[in-house]
Amino acid sequence: MRQLQWPADTDRPAGAAEAADRLLAGRLADALARPAAQQPVWPDAERAQDVVALLRRAAPLVTPAETARLRCHLAAVARGEAILLQGGDCAESFAENTEAHQRANLRTLARMADVLTRRTALPVVTVARMAGQYAKPRSRAVDAQGLPAYRGDMVNSAEPTRAARTPDPARMLRARAGAADTMALIRRLGRSDMPGPRAAGGDVYVSHEALLLDYETSSLRTDLSGPEPRLSSGLGHFLWIGERTRQLDGAHIAFAELLSNPIGLKIGPNTTPEQALAYVRRLDPHVEPGRLTLISRMGHTSVRDVLLPIVEKVTASGHQVVWQCDPMHGNTYTSASGLKTRHWTAVSDEIAGFFEVHRALGTHPGGIHLEVTGEHVTECVGGAQGPAEADLPTRYRTACDPRLNADQAQELTHVIAELAAG
Ligand code: PEP
Ligand code: MN
Numbered sequence: 441m442r443q444l445q446w447p448a449d450t451d452r453p454a455g456a457a458e459a460a461d462r463l464l465a466g467r468l469a470d471a472l473a474r475p476a477a478q479q480p481v482w483p484d485a486e487r488a489q490d491v492v493a494l495l496r497r498a499a500p501l502v503t504p505a506e507t508a509r510l511r512c513h514l515a516a517v518a519r520g521e522a523i524l525l526q527g528g529d530c531a532e533s534f535a536e537n538t539e540a541h542q543r544a545n546l547r548t549l550a551r552m553a554d555v556l557t558r559r560t561a562l563p564v565v566t567v568a569r570m571a572g573q574y575a576k577p578r579s580r581a582v583d584a585q586g587l588p589a590y591r592g593d594m595v596n597s598a599e600p601t602r603a604a605r606t607p608d609p610a611r612m613l614r615a616r617a618g619a620a621d622t623m624a625l626i627r628r629l630g631r632s633d634m635p636g637p638r639a640a641g642g643d644v645y646v647s648h649e650a651l652l653l654d655y656e657t658s659s660l661r662t663d664l665s666g667p668e669p670r671l672s673s674g675l676g677h678f679l680w681i682g683e684r685t686r687q688l689d690g691a692h693i694a695f696a697e698l699l700s701n702p703i704g705l706k707i708g709p710n711t712t713p714e715q716a717l718a719y720v721r722r723l724d725p726h727v728e729p730g731r732l733t734l735i736s737r738m739g740h741t742s743v744r745d746v747l748l749p750i751v752e753k754v755t756a757s758g759h760q761v762v763w764q765c766d767p768m769h770g771n772t773y774t775s776a777s778g779l780k781t782r783h784w785t786a787v788s789d790e791i792a793g794f795f796e797v798h799r800a801l802g803t804h805p806g807g808i809h810l811e812v813t814g815e816h817v818t819e820c821v822g823g824a825q826g827p828a829e830a831d832l833p834t835r836y837r838t839a840c841d842p843r844l845n846a847d848q849a850q851e852l853t854h855v856i857a858e859l860a861a862g
Contacts, residue, residue, distance in 0.1 A: 460669035461662050464698065468657065468671065471694035476653055477685045478577045480595045480607035488609040488654065495658035498616055500674025501571060501623045502646065504663055507701050510645045510677045513565040514702045514730030517806040518760040523562050523860065524733070524807035525553050526647060526678075526764065527849075528569030530841035531576050534593045537618045542570065542625055544814025546639045548846050552853045559857035565645070569811070571622040572648035572676045574615040575655065576840050577684040590840075594652055598839055612655050619675070622646075647678035647704075653691060663700040667726040670700035680704030680735060683769070688718060697722055704733040704809075709742040709770060713753035720759045729760035735809050736763070736794065739770030740786045743793035751801055764807025765794035772841060775821070775829045781842045784822030788855050795859040808856060812844040823848040 482488035516522040528545050529536070546568065553564040574594035583589050588605040590598040594615040597604035623646065629639045650656045650673075659674035673679060679699065683706040685692040696703045705719055716734065724732045734754070738746045743765075754761060767790035771782045791808065798805035818827040818835045819842035826848050827834065836842075844852065 457662065457664065460664055464662060464669055464671055467698055468660070468695070471691055471698060472653060472657070474689060474691040474694055475687070476691035477687060478591075478651060479653060480591055482607050482609050484609075491609040491612055492654050492658060495612060495616055495655065498620075498659070500659050500661075501619055502674055502677050504661070504665070504672040504700070506645070507672060507677050508665065509643075510565070510567075511702050511730065513563075513643075514678075514733065514762055515728070515760075516563070516730070517565060517762045517804070518730035520804035520806065521562065522806070523556055523560060523564045524567065524762055524764060525549065525556060525564050526567040526569065526807065527552070527810035527812045529573060529813060529838070530569075530811045530843060531592050531839040532570065532573045532618070532622075533598075533839040534614060534618060536837075536839070537622060539625055541813075541815065542622055543629070544846070545570065545812070546626070546629065546644060546814075548812060548814035548849055549644070550639050551846075552849060555850075555853045555857050556860065559861045562860075566639075566643065567645045567647045567678050568626075569647055571619040571626070571646040572615070574618070575649065575652040577649070577651055577682050579684070592652075593839070594655060609654070612652070612658075615655070616658075645677035647680065648676050649682045650679040650692065650696065650703075651682060651685060653695065656695065666700050667728070671698045672700045676701070678702050678704060678733075680706065680733070682706050683708045683737065686719070688715075688722070693719070693722060702731060702733065704735050704764070706735045706737055706766065706769070707750070709738045709746050711746065711750060713749045716750045717753050717757055720754050720757060720761060724759050724761065727759055730762055732759070733762040733764050733807060735766050735807075737766040737769040737809075738790070740767070740790035740793060742770065743790050744796060747794065748797045748800065751797060751803055755801065755803055762806050763794075763798065763803065764809050765791055765805070766809040767791045767794070768809075768811045768841065775832055777829065777832060779819075779832045779836055779842075781829070781832060782820045784820060784826055784844070784848055784852070787820070787844070788852060791852070791856060792859065805860070810844060810849065810852075811841055812846075812849045814846045816847075817843060817845050819843050819845070820848055823851050
C-alpha cells in the first residue's frame with residue numbers, strides 16, 4: 441500500500457501498482473467533477489487549498505489492516521453470524537471532545553454490546569460515531585434567524601453570528617487533530633497485546649459520515665488487496681453516505697464506490713426497491729458480503745411498509761448487505777419549546793418494525809445505528825425514567841440532533857436484545 445500521490449504522479453513508468461494509481465486518480469477526478477451536495481463555499485479558495493495540502497501530510501488515523509479486519513467482521517454480520525452496533529454523537533464538537541465525554545460514550549457502547557452478546561450469543565461488532573464526525577448536512581442553508589446554517593465544527597461555529605457561521609477551512613485541521621486525539625484515546629483504552637483499537641467488550645472501530653469532500657480526499661492510499669484496485673481511507677474504518685448526499689449521479693456515491701473501506705448508505709422513507717437495487721449494484725459490484733451496509737431511517741410509521749419490499753428485492757439479487765436500523769433520523773420532531781427531540785417509544789417502535797420485516801422475510805436484522813451519549817443529557821423524551829418535553833432544556837447539549845442518554849440507551853438495549861434473541 442502506498443500513499444496515493446494524486447494527481448502528481450500520472451506520468452510515472454507503468455507497473456501494476458503505478459497503473460492502479462493512475463486509474464484511481466482518474467476515477468477520483470471523475471467522481472469529484474460530479475455535483476457535490478452540502479459542500480461549504482470557503483470564502484478564500486486559495487487558503488482552503490493550502491489547508492488541504494497540510495491535511496494530506498498528516499498521518500492516517502486508521503490502518504488498512506484494521507479496515508480489512510472490520511470488513512471480515514461485517515461479512516459475518518451480513519451472513520447472520522454477528523451483530524453490528526454503531527452509535528455516538530450526532531455531531532462531535534471541539535468543546536465536547538474531552539477524554540471524559542469520549543470515555544462515557546465508549547462505555548455506553550460497551551455496555552450495550554455486552555448485553556446484546558450475552559442475550560443473543562452472537563459476537564457484537566462495535567463501531568463508534570467518533571474520530572471524524574465533525575461535518576453535518578443540513579436541510580436548510582440558512583437558520584431561523586437568516587444566518588448561514590451550522591454545518592458542524594469542521595466547517596463553522598454554532599454560535600449565532602454571521603462571522604462565526606462563515607466557513608473556515610482551518611477548522612478541518614482542528615477536526616483532524618481532534619480525531620487523532622480521540623483515536624489515541626481509543627488505542628490507549630485498548631489492550632496493547634491486541635492488534636487494533638479495543639475497549640471493554642471488544643474491538644472498537646471508528647466511523648463518520650463521508651460528507652466534506654475536501655477532508656475525505658485528504659488521506660487515501662491505493663489498496664490492491666480486493667477484487668479491484670480501490671482507495672483505502674485513513675480517516676475512519678467505516679464511512680457512510682448520508683440521506684442528503686446520496687444522489688446516484690453525484691460526487692459522494694462515485695467517491696464511495698472507490699473506497700476499500702466498508703461503506704454505509706442511509707436510505708430514507710422515499711427510497712424505492714428499484715433505487716435500493718441501483719445503489720447495491722453501484723456500491724457492491726463484486727457481490728462481497730458486508731461490503732455495503734444499508735442503514736434504513738424510515739420513521740416508525742413507515743418502516744414496515746417501505747423496508748419490506750426493499751429487503752425482498754435486494755435479497756433476491758444475491759447481494760449480501762448488512763441491514764442496519766437507524767431509528768433516530770426518521771423520528772425527529774420539534775417540541776413545543778422549539779427544541780428538536782425524539783420520543784423513546786417511536787425509536788423503540790421503529791426497531792420493532794425493522795425486526796418484524798426481517799422475521800417475515802427470514803433475513804438477518806443485523807445492525808443498529810443510534811445517536812447516543814453516556815452523558816446524562818435531556819435531549820430525547822420518554823423511556824421509563826426519561827425526561828418529558830418540559831424537562832428538555834435542563835441538559836440539552838447536543839451540537840446537532842438529540843441523543844439518547846445512557847439510561848434511555850440501556851432500556852432500549854433490553855428491547856433490542858429481546859427482539860434479537862426471540
Ligand atoms: C446523521 O446520521 O447524523 C444524519 C445526518 O443522518 P441522515 O443522513 O440519515 O439524515
Ligand atoms: Mn444526526
